[in-house]
Amino acid sequence: MVVAVKPESSPPTSISRKLYSVLDADGRxxxxxxxxxDVALVRRIYEAMVRTRLIDARMLKLQRQxxxxxxxxxxxxxxxxxxxxAALRDHDWIFPCYREVGAALYRGFxxxxxxxxxxxxxxxxxxxxxxxxxxxxxxxxxxxxxxPIGTQITQAVGFAWASKxxxxxxxxxxxxxxGATSSNDFHAGMNFAGVYQVPTLFLLRxxxxxxxxxxxxxxxxxxxADKGIAYGIPALRCDGNDALAVFAVTRSxxxxxxxxxxxxxxxxxxxxxGAHSTSDDPNVYRDSALVEEQLRRDPLRRLRAYLExxxxxxxxxxxxxxxxxxxxxxxxIERAEATAPPNIESIFEDVFEEMPAHLQEQLAECLNGxxxxxx
Amino acid sequence: MPEMTMVGAINAALRHEMGVxxxxxxxxxxxxxxxxxxxxxAGLQQQFGQDRVIxxxxxxxxxxxxxxxxxxxxxxPVPEIQFGDYIYPAIDQLVNEAAKYRYRSGGELTCPLVVRxxxxxxxxxxxxxxxxxxSLFVHTAGLKVVCPSNPYDAKGLMLSAIRDNDPVxxxxxxxxxxxxxxxxxxxxxxxxxxxxxxxxxxxxxxxxAWGAMLLEALAATEEVRAQGVDCEVIDLRTLWPLDTDTIVxxxxxxxxxxxxxxxxxxxxxxxxxxxxxxxxxFLHLEAPPRxxxxxxxxxxxxxxxxxxxLAHRIMPALIETARY
Numbered sequence: 001m002v003v004a005v006k007p008e009s010s011p012p013t014s015i016s017r018k019l020y021s022v023l024d025a026d027g028r029x030x031x032x033x034x035x036x037x038d039v040a041l042v043r044r045i046y047e048a049m050v051r052t053r054l055i056d057a058r059m060l061k062l063q064r065q066x067x068x069x070x071x072x073x074x075x076x077x078x079x080x081x082x083x084x085x086a087a088l089r090d091h092d093w094i095f096p097c098y099r100e101v102g103a104a105l106y107r108g109f110x111x112x113x114x115x116x117x118x119x120x121x122x123x124x125x126x127x128x129x130x131x132x133x134x135x136x137x138x139x140x141x142x143x144x145x146x147x148p149i150g151t152q153i154t155q156a157v158g159f160a161w162a163s164k165x166x167x168x169x170x171x172x173x174x175x176x177x178x179g180a181t182s183s184n185d186f187h188a189g190m191n192f193a194g195v196y197q198v199p200t201l202f203l204l205r206x207x208x209x210x211x212x213x214x215x216x217x218x219x220x221x222x223x224x225a226d227k228g229i230a231y232g233i234p235a236l237r238c239d240g241n242d243a244l245a246v247f248a249v250t251r252s253x254x255x256x257x258x259x260x261x262x263x264x265x266x267x268x269x270x271x272x273x274g275a276h277s278t279s280d281d282p283n284v285y286r287d288s289a290l291v292e293e294q295l296r297r298d299p300l301r302r303l304r305a306y307l308e309x310x311x312x313x314x315x316x317x318x319x320x321x322x323x324x325x326x327x328x329x330x331x332x333i334e335r336a337e338a339t340a341p342p343n344i345e346s347i348f349e350d351v352f353e354e355m356p357a358h359l360q361e362q363l364a365e366c367l368n369g370x371x372x373x374x375x
Numbered sequence: 376m377p378e379m380t381m382v383g384a385i386n387a388a389l390r391h392e393m394g395v396x397x398x399x400x401x402x403x404x405x406x407x408x409x410x411x412x413x414x415x416x417a418g419l420q421q422q423f424g425q426d427r428v429i430x431x432x433x434x435x436x437x438x439x440x441x442x443x444x445x446x447x448x449x450x451x452p453v454p455e456i457q458f459g460d461y462i463y464p465a466i467d468q469l470v471n472e473a474a475k476y477r478y479r480s481g482g483e484l485t486c487p488l489v490v491r492x493x494x495x496x497x498x499x500x501x502x503x504x505x506x507x508x509x510s511l512f513v514h515t516a517g518l519k520v521v522c523p524s525n526p527y528d529a530k531g532l533m534l535s536a537i538r539d540n541d542p543v544x545x546x547x548x549x550x551x552x553x554x555x556x557x558x559x560x561x562x563x564x565x566x567x568x569x570x571x572x573x574x575x576x577x578x579x580x581x582x583x584a585w586g587a588m589l590l591e592a593l594a595a596t597e598e599v600r601a602q603g604v605d606c607e608v609i610d611l612r613t614l615w616p617l618d619t620d621t622i623v624x625x626x627x628x629x630x631x632x633x634x635x636x637x638x639x640x641x642x643x644x645x646x647x648x649x650x651x652x653x654x655x656x657f658l659h660l661e662a663p664p665r666x667x668x669x670x671x672x673x674x675x676x677x678x679x680x681x682x683x684x685l686a687h688r689i690m691p692a693l694i695e696t697a698r699y
Contacts, residue, residue: 093448126481136480143447144480148471154437155472158444158452165400165426165450172444184464188437195432350478351516353485353540356569356616 006232015228016236019269022244025296027305035248039312045086045106045243046303046313047321049078052102053300054325055111056274058333059118059132063278067337068118070132074099076273079299080205080240081175082106084268087250088173088201095143095156095174098133099205103175107140115332121339127350128342150176150183153202157189160200160257171257173201173250178218179210181227190265194231199257201250202233202265205240207272208294212285228265240268241299244306271297341375379559382552384526385415385491388533389453391563393423396451399537402429402442403455403491412457413493413552439465439490443473446488451537459494459546460506473542474517489536489543494522495587495637496669496683497550501676507586507638507669512544513615513647519568520614522546524589526559528612531566539568546614548586555590571618573625577607579697581625583648584635585611588684592635595689604697614644622648623655630661631696635684640668662699667692 022033056073063071074081077099085094085103094103101114113125117135120128126136126144136144143152143159156174163170180186181204193200206224208215221227228235234256238249246268253264271294275282307313348355348363355363379387393399401416407430410417420428431438435456442452456462462469469490476486496505512518519541523529529547536543574589575596584592589610596606607625611618626632632652634645645666652664667684675682 095444124481125483126479129481130479134479136483138480138483144476144484146471146475146479148467151440151467151472154440154468155444155447157437158441158446159448160444161441162445162448162450165445166448184434184436184467185440188432188434188440191432191434192437192441196429350482352519352616353477357619358616 013229013232014234015225017223017225019237019239020245020249021239021242022248023242023302023306025302027302027309029244029306033245033248035244035251037244037247039307039310041086042244042303043307043312045083045247046300046307048082048102048106049243049300049303050321051105051325052078052082054322055329058329060278062118062333068132070278071118072098072133072277073274074102076294076298077205077207077240077270078102079243079246079303080268080270083243083246084173084203084250087247088171088254091141092171092173092254093141093143093159095152095159095172096145097152097175097177097180098145098147099177100175101133101135104135104137104140104142107142109137109140109142111328112332112335115336116339119336119339120341121336122342123339124342127346129346150180150185152176153180153183153185153189154192157193157198157200160193160198161196164198169258171199171201171254173203175203175205177210178204178206178208178215178224179213181224182218190227190231190233193263194233197262199260200263201253201257202263203250204265204267205270206267207270209272209276209286211276211280212282224267225265233263233265235265235267237267237269240270241297241302243299243303376558376560378556379526380553380556381523381526381529381547382413382415384530384559385533385547386417386419387559387561388530389416389419390422392534392537393419393427398449398451399453400427400429400445400450401453401455402431402445403438404431404433404457406430406455411455413549415491415547416455435461435465436468439468439473442488442490443468443476443486446486447476447484451487453489453491453537456490456492458504459492459508460503462492462508466511469512469518469542470515474515477541478517485540486542487540489533489545491545491547493549493552494546495548495550496674496679497587499676499679502674505674505679507636509546509614510638510643513644517542519543519616520546521568521612522548522586522614523612524548524551524586524610525555526557528566528610530559531564532568532612534563535565535568546586550587551590566612569613569616569618571612571621572610573607573621574610575606575608577605577629579605579629580607580631580633580693581609581622581629582606582633582635582693583609583611583622585614586637588635588637591684591686592689595686595693598686598690599693602694604693606693617648617651619651619655622652626652626656627659630659631699632664633667633689633692633696634664635667635689637669637683639671640666641671643668662696665692665696
């Protein structure tokens with residue numbers, strides 16, 4: 001006799017391959033799925049999406065001008081990042097990949113602090129120790145960013161698990177891309193979360209590309225949501241360029257987690273309009289016609305059209321918004337550029353809570369030795 | 376005062392700390408009902424429940440990654456890796472993540488966890504149950520590495536490790552697990568980290584060892600004493616950050632240094648110690664520092680006693696160094 005792991009009477013894992021959506025290309029909401037959000041909230045989400053896009057454009061320019069060393073943005077994926085973060089409660093934690101700084105900014109992480117990180121200066125929260133965009137924003141329950149792919153997934157599961165053990169009503173949302181679904185940590189994290197039913201939201205930004213490898217070459221599963229079946233984790237697909245849909249599915253996953261019903265996998269189907277990062281040139285591997293086609297799904301245009309239909313936004317608002325963001329950016333950039341680099345001590349501090357003898361010696365050696373000609 | 380093996384002493388340390396600090400949770404493979412394949416966690420799930428002693432699916436990446444998340448969320452996880460030889464799937468989580476959290480977040484986020492791993496040879500375990508991978512972690516900025524040689528130190532070091540606010544790798548020499556018993560106080564006591572112990576004072580040669588090789592070092596010391604060589608034996612106890620002062624002070628007295636470790640010779644911890652002694656006590660040296668170590672080969676099964684730096688290999692090194 002073949003014995004199953006779970007009794008046959010247990011319900012099948014609910015997964016939906018149908019793309020959940022609310023907004024059409026012209027910003028009309030489907031009355032069946034419309035979460036009917038307060039228009040002020042929608043406007044706040046839209047403004048944060050615009051801000052994120054303008055920041056990305058400005059950082060790209062600064063990088064090309066040689067003023068910052070690197071940038072990794074989320075052009076085209078703003079709804080997947082911002083609307084999902086907006087659907088979390090303030091005390092829910094975010095374990096980011098490296099493309100979701102917009103979520104921290106939405107939660108109130110200061111733009112100045114972000115720019116200080118871009119410049120790795122003395123005011124940088126991570127003290128110039130990491131590449132640009134690798135911030136840490138504990139104050140807004142937003143974890144520390146590392147470059148290895150997928151490592152945040154098991155950590156997010158452990159974090160959520162601890163909340164469950166402490167009987168705290170905190171959900172943990174972890175962002176990652178389609179490439180990360182091939183990582184050890186995705187497998188281990190999904191598996192642990194399924195077995196222990198921890199309150200984790202797996203927010204899979206399927207943006208079509210892992211640098212140059214297309215999403216259909218990353219898996220032989222029919223959809224990325226299908227991966228939930230193997231782990232017994234309910235999964236669904238959502239139009240990741242539809243802010244209202246992203247908000248609705250994320251909110252319902254938060255509610256599931258809060259009810260103690262365990263993890264959810266959400267495949268946010270979006271598109272990486274830009275390069276992987278400022279170090280990448282997609283023209284080598286991607287036909288620009290593909291991008292043109294995707295621009296019709298642009299999340300900003302769709303949400304703006306929705307707001308305009310609600311008479312909650314007009315052209316003049318857009319002009320004022322962009323002016324406000326640009327001037328805020330300019331002053332933050334100026335301040336960040338005028339700030340000195342971190343001091344030499346910062347190299348040696350925070351390796352351990354207390355600086356051990358060998359690092360004290362090396363700090364003294366470094367301080368008393370010759371200085372590098374440039375930073 | 377009860378007599379305990381190292382297995383018993385570590386069990387007692389975990390039991391004590393779980394009793395006084397509800398943030399301490401154990402997580403690993405087979406650690407619950409079974410109490411671990413070496414029984415180090417025996418009885419703890421019965422006492423503290425399944426929320427505090429957690430049997431996980433079989434994934435070292437998952438165990439360490441989840442433990443990091445728990446540590447970030449205010450718990451004090453003590454993950455068990457069933458054998459040190461199986462730590463490699465978790466290397467990314469240890470080297471790139473746990474070790475770097477404090478640094479890369481500018482001190483905003485910290486990872487107080489103690490990864491327990493049985494290490495070393497001498498149990499007929501072959502390559503996959505005998506390795507001593509300390510150098511990998513010593514070389515990684517941000518990790519502490521501990522390795523007790525006896526039950527008393529095991530308990531005191533474990534309490535210090537759990538209370539430390541940095542990630543600690545706790546190497547448990549499985550050859551010693553049940554090899555000896557000694558008096559271990561029931562009450563709590565701390566053996567501080569980064570504090571080597573002079574086990575036996577001596578005049579002629581400084582002999583540094585740790586873990587299972589400390590017993591071999593002591594045996595070799597007894598043998599060569601008959602030939603007029605008086606060794607000062609240092610038990611390193613914490614492998615990183617190194618208690619360099621204790622070694623330097625001893626070498627300044629003896630002028631001679633022999634280091635013993637099971638791990639392979641090339642880039643082993645002995646190499647680092649020799650370099651530091653050359654930098655800090657060069658003019659005191661009367662003989663070239665010697666390393667008696669595992670060979671730069673995989674760990675063999677049948678001939679493990681030819682691989683291990685046991686007393687029979689330590690003795691000639693001591694005599695040659697003393698008479699150099």
